[in-house]
Amino acid sequence: MKITVRRGDSLWAYSQLFRVPLQLIVDSNPNVNPNALQAGQTVDIPRYAARTHRIASGQSLWSIASSGGLPVDALPLLNPTAQPNALAVGQLIRVPSRVTSLVVQTARPYGYDELQEDLNRLADIYPFMRHRSIGSSVMGKPIPEIRVGAGRKEVHADASFHGNEWITTPVLVRFLNEYLLALTNNGNIRGLVMSPFYLATTLSLVPMVNPDGVDLVVNGLPAEEPYRSDALAINGGSYDFSGWKANIRGVDLNNQFPALWAREAARGPRVPSPRDYAGAEPLTEPESQAIADLTRSSDFSRVLAFHTQGQVIFWGFEGLEPPESATLAAEFARVSGYRPVGYADSSAGYKDWFIQDWRRPGFTIEVGRGVNPLPLSQLEEIYQQSLGILLAALYQ
Template identity: 30%
Template sequence: MKPRRRVTISRSDIKWLGIGALIALVLFSLLLGLLSLLARPRPAAPPAAASETAAPASASPPAATVTPVPSPVFAITFTPTVTPQPQEGEPFSIGKSLEGKSLDVYRFGTGPTARVIIGAIHGGYEGNTATLVYLLRDDLRSGSITVPEDITLYLLPVFNPDGFYDYLDLPAGRSNARGVDLNRNWDALWQADWDRTGCFAAAPISAGESPFSEPETRALRDFLLENRVDALISYHSAMSAIFAGGRPEPDPASDSLARALSQVSAYLYPPINDPGCQYTGQLIDWASANGIAAVDVELTDHKSNDILINRKVLEAFLNWKRGE
C-alpha cells in the first residue's frame, strides 16, 4: 500500500480562491437581476378608440395614403336682419299721404289668402265708413269675430287721411290735399276730369294729372300687389247698395262676392238706384282687372255706421270662396 500524498495549500492559494468566489457571487447576482427584468410583464398598448357603431371583424385594409388637409380659413359672415312682422291688431304704415299723414293698416290672421277692407277713400265726406272699419277692428281684437286659418285680413280704416281729418263731414273732404278724388286716380278707364254728367249734381272732380299721380293710390296699389290680395271691400256712403268691380260688365269673381255679401245684408245688388253714369279711374275696376275680387259697399246714409249689418258682411267676406 502506497502512502497518501499530502496536499499543501498556501496562503496565496486561499487568497485567490476567495477572490474567485467573490467574483462568482457578483456574476451570479447580476445574472439573477437580469433574469428578473426579463420576467416582468410588458405594459399593454392602449386600446383603440371605439366607434359608435361596432364594425364586424375583417382583415385590415392596406393603409391609404393620407393627403394633408389645408387649415380652414375662417370668414366673418353677417346674417341679414329680418324686418319683424307687426303685432296682430296693431297698426303699421304702408305709406304717407300728400301731407305726410300715415296710412295705417291693421292685420288679423296669418293665412295664405289675403283680403283687405278699406274705409274713407272719400275722406271726411264719407267719414262714417272709417268709423265702421274701426268698429270691425275692435270686434276682431276682442275675438268676437275670428279670422279663418287660411285668411290674413288687413284693415285700412282711413285711406284718405288728409280729406278725413281736415274736412270731416264736409264735401271738400272727398278729395285729398291736392283736390284729387282718390277713387278716380286708378288706371282703369282713367280720365283727367270726371264731370259726373248724368250722375249727380255736383262740381267737376279732378282725377289727378295721371293714373297713380297721388302718393296714397301708389302706396295702396303697391300693398295690394305685394301681398297678392285675393279680394277687397271698399266702403262708401250713402246708396245702400253694392257695386261689383269690372267694366263694362262685372268681373265674375267680383260679381260672386257682391252676391254673397248682398245675401246677408240689406244692401241691394245689383243696385236699383244706380244712375247708370260712367265711373272712371275706380279702385274696384283696377283691382278686378288685376285678379282681385273687388266691391264697393255703400252704407245707408252719411251718418250711420251700419255695424250690425256689416258684422254679417265681414263674416261672409272672410268665408267667401271663389267659384261659389
Template identity: 35%
Template structure:
C-alpha cells in the first residue's frame, strides 16, 4: 500500500511538472503593446497600428505613403532612423502571404522599443545603428489582394474574380493583386523571358508589361528614389533565403557571405545558385541586377499559407528579429 501511495505521488509530481513546462512553452515570448492580431492581420489593422506606433514613439517613426493600390488603398511606408545609408524592407507582396505584414509590423514595434530604451537586441545596438542606417518598411505592398483573401469579395465583380480564381469561390489561395497580376513578376529584370500565365489569374500572371500595376510601379519608383544599399523582401513559405541572381566575382562573394550569416541567424536554408532562377522578374532579382547591390528574399515558415495562423508570430519574430540589425551593421560598415 505504501509503495502504491509513493508511486502515485511521484506520478502526480511528474504530471504537475509536465503541466508547468507546457505553460512555460506556451507563454508569449514577445509582448507587443500595440501590434497584436487575434485571427488575421488585414489592411485596416495595419493602418491603425502604424499611426498608433507613430503616436506612441514620437520622433522615432514617420508614416508616409508611396502611392495607392488599384482600389485606392494607401501603400504605407514606415521610416525609422536618421542615418544617411538606407535599407528597404517589403512584405505583403502576395495576398495570401499577409503573415509577412504581421511579422514586419511586430518587428517595427520591437525595434522602436529597443531604440527608445537604448537596449541592445541580440547584441546589436539598435539606437546606434539607426543613427547610421535609415530603414524603410513597406509592410503591405498588395492591400487589395490581402483584403480579398481575408475579408472576401464584398462589392467587387464576383463573376470576374471567380473566373480568375479558376472557378473556385474560396479566395484563400489568391496570390495576385486585385487585377490578377503577380506583383513579384512585374519588375524589369528579364521580364520578357519570365514564365507567365496567358491571362489574369489568382497566381503567376506577369501582366501586359513591366510595372503596369500601380503597386509594383510605386515600389520601383520608391526604390529608385531611395537608392538603398540593400533590400529585403519577405515572403511565405519554405524557411529559405534567396540571394542569387547571376552575380559574379566580388558581388557574388559579398552576397553569399551575407546570405550565409542570415541563414545562421534565422535557421533557414540558403538556396544554392544552381537552384535559383536565372530568369525572373521579382523585386529582389531586379534590385540585384540593376543596382548591383545585395538583395534578399526571405521565405518564412515551412508550412503552406493555409496551414499557418497568427499564433506562429512568436516563432517568426524569434527567427528574424536579428536579421535587420545585422544587415544594418553590414551596411554601416560598407564603403560607398
C-alpha cells in the first residue's frame, strides 16, 4: 500500500502507526533515505492493501477509520488531496485494509500464469519481498526468484524441475505467503516466531524452474511453433503429457548438472525424450543455466530441491557432503515423517552438483506418494509435511 509522506513524517512513525516492524518498512523502500523523507514522496507500507470507498452521507475520514478499526491518521496519508472537513457524498477515497489471511490460491492446477498471479499479489502487499527474474525458459518465460530476509545465512529452495511434478510449486508459494503473513502480523508458524529468522536468514525461492514443462503438463500443447510440433513428436504423437518431466525441448533439467554427468547421460535416452534425457552436454538448457548462475552468484549455506514422489529425503553424493548434512536430514525426517537416504544410484542432479562443488548440504526432497502428476487431493498433506522441512531449514 502506497502512502504520501507529509512534512515531519518518519518511517519510525509509520511503523508505530501501522504496527509493522520498522525493518520491514525500511526494506520495502530500498530507494528511500529513511533519515531524509521528503514531503510528497510515496512510501510502501507492507501488510496493507488499499481499497476504494465511496463517501456516504455524514461520513468523515475519522468516522471511516473508527468504524473499520483503522489508525485515524492513516486515511489522510492515503488521500493527501481530500479535504477532511469537506467530503462530498459519492466522492471516492482510498482506505487501508489489513491483510490477516492468506491471499494465494494454490489448491488448483498450477501453471505459470497462476504462479505469476500469486507472486504479483504478494509483491503488492509485501513489498519487502524481493522479486526478480534469474533467466528465461526456452519459450521466453522469465524464471522468478523470490528473496525474503536480511540475514547472512542464505537458504535456497526450488521446485518444479520436472513438468509433471508441478504440485511442488504451490507448496513453496503457500509457504512464502505464510512466512510473509507471520512476519507482518507479529505471528508464528507452528509456535515459532518468524521475525528472528528474517534478521538471521535470507530465504531464496525459485518456485518453478521449468515453466514450459509445467505448462505442457497442466495446460497441454502450446500454440507456438516449433514448440507445439516438436513436443508432440517427442511424445510419440500422444496428447497425454502426464509422463512429461523434461523441458519443452525434451531435456531433463535435473540430469543437466556437471556432477558425474557422463554416467547419467550414458544410461538415459540419447535423444530428446519426455524424461531422463540429459542433453548433449551439461548445462545446455537456459533453465538449468539460470539455476547454476544463481547458485554461483549466491552464497547458499544449503539447498533444497522439491520433487515428487516417494516421501524420501536424499542428502548425500559420493561421500562429498559435510557431516552436518546427516544432522539436517535427520531433523527434516523427524518433522516430516519422510525417510532419509544418504546415497542413491543417480547423478547429475542439482543437489549433487551443489554438494560436489560447494561441499555444503544439499537435499532432494521427494514429496507425496503415487504416480506423477500427484493429485491435488494430496496437496494439504504434502504441504504440512514440507512445512516442517522448510521451517527446519531456517532454524537449524
